[in-house]
Amino acid sequence: MRTFVYTSHPSRVIFGSGTVDRLREEIERLGRHRVLLLSGPDLAWASARIRETLGDLVAAEFTGAAMHTPVEVTERALAVLREASADCLVAVGGGSTTGLSKALALRTGLPQVILPTTYAGSEVTPVLGETRDGQKVTQASPAILPGTVVYDVDLTLGLPVPLSVTSGVNALAHAVEALYSADANPVTDGQALEAISRIGRALPRLAADPADRDARADLLQAAWLAGTCLATVGMGLHHKLCHTLGGSFGLPHAQTHTVILPYAMAYNAPAAPDAMRRIAEALGVPDAPAGVHDLVASLGGPTSLRELGMAESELARAAELAAATPYPNPREVTAEGIEGLLSDAWHGRRPA
Numbered sequence: 001m002r003t004f005v006y007t008s009h010p011s012r013v014i015f016g017s018g019t020v021d022r023l024r025e026e027i028e029r030l031g032r033h034r035v036l037l038l039s040g041p042d043l044a045w046a047s048a049r050i051r052e053t054l055g056d057l058v059a060a061e062f063t064g065a066a067m068h069t070p071v072e073v074t075e076r077a078l079a080v081l082r083e084a085s086a087d088c089l090v091a092v093g094g095g096s097t098t099g100l101s102k103a104l105a106l107r108t109g110l111p112q113v114i115l116p117t118t119y120a121g122s123e124v125t126p127v128l129g130e131t132r133d134g135q136k137v138t139q140a141s142p143a144i145l146p147g148t149v150v151y152d153v154d155l156t157l158g159l160p161v162p163l164s165v166t167s168g169v170n171a172l173a174h175a176v177e178a179l180y181s182a183d184a185n186p187v188t189d190g191q192a193l194e195a196i197s198r199i200g201r202a203l204p205r206l207a208a209d210p211a212d213r214d215a216r217a218d219l220l221q222a223a224w225l226a227g228t229c230l231a232t233v234g235m236g237l238h239h240k241l242c243h244t245l246g247g248s249f250g251l252p253h254a255q256t257h258t259v260i261l262p263y264a265m266a267y268n269a270p271a272a273p274d275a276m277r278r279i280a281e282a283l284g285v286p287d288a289p290a291g292v293h294d295l296v297a298s299l300g301g302p303t304s305l306r307e308l309g310m311a312e313s314e315l316a317r318a319a320e321l322a323a324a325t326p327y328p329n330p331r332e333v334t335a336e337g338i339e340g341l342l343s344d345a346w347h348g349r350r351p352a
């Protein structure tokens with residue numbers, strides 16, 4: 001019998017196609033009138049769509065969201081927020097824009113409405129990672145959790161296939177690590193398995209036809225479910241490694257998740273046979289780590305750290321950093337073990 005403690009993180013979720021049109025109603029429901037609209041580079045089309053819907057409710061706009069939520073960017077956005085006397089945050093974009101919204105909510109207590117355009121899942125977690133002087137520091141608080149999420153599949157139709165693949169695998173990683181988490185429980189098990197099978201089915205369809213609305217809907221629902229897992233249970237070695245590689249070596253978030261996942265799974269497989277069996281079943285493959293590797297390779301996604309520009313000489317330091325502090329993981333984490341894992345990931349060797 002397993003023992004667990006389960007805490008849910010409440011958010012109001014609106015899901016569908018064309019749901020952007022319900023945004024005004026959501027802001028009115030919150031009793032707010034002065035929106036600060038947040039977005040990032042490449043997202044001008046999305047913020048234009050939101051302005052069209054919100055009209056005079058938009059008091060100001062900030063378009064400078066950046067990866068890993070640098071505090072200087074948050075301070076610039078905070079000045080815009082104060083100047084406009086904004087009383088509500090609306091963020092359209094990926095995890096970077098959501099991160100900015102969370103950082104502003106933490107400092108001001110303003111309500112947040114998030115419209116995700118990737119599969120990162122940050123919109124349903126009470127977690128924020130901020131970067132100050134090159135150091136990424138993560139914290140969790142109910143004050144960070146967005147109150148409302150509007151998922152509109154239409155906002156994801158233009159996400160380029162390579163980004164869709166890496167972002168989809170980022171979601172897959174949340175679900176995989178939830179299954180072998182020390183906090184795993186029947187709710188997250190169900191969410192994780194549903195997310196894994198939707199991702200496995202949707203990614204090949206989406207790569208064949210990026211405008212396939214049903215495949216996009218499957219992936220977006222999977223992103224929500226996997227993000228909910230990330231919010232609810234502790235993650236293990238895979239997330240720790242990606243955090244180290246992103247924070248200390250500047251590697252890009254979703255791409256790093258995509259390269260590391262099969263290797264972190266292969267490392268943990270001997271200590272989590274039941275989770276691996278269920279992942280393989282959900283993906284319809286004989287072996288979970290090799291199946292994830294093959295899925296990524298078949299979609300043209302990155303399969304090695306070398307491709308991401310990491311130097312081989314940096315692997316030992318990355319292993320040392322990742323093994324430095326103890327954290328829950330099904331298999332014991334040693335610097336030597338991690339160095340082997342990273343070496344396989346650097347070369348892109350298919351897990352046996």
Ligand code: NAD
Pocket residue numbers: 040041042043066067068069093094095096097099117118119120121122123125127128129155156157158159160163167170230253254
């Ligand atoms: P991102 O938000 O940086 O977006 C990646 C790129 O895609 C950007 O250039 C963006 O402008 C572009 N883009 C986004 N949506 C698009 C669309 N529909 N069409 C065209 N271009 C689009 O990347 P991400 O992977 O979504 O998020 C990464 C960030 O989120 C990292 O900082 C990571 O740490 C954070 N994150 C946090 C959590 C959490 O729970 N706190 C969870 C996941 C990710």
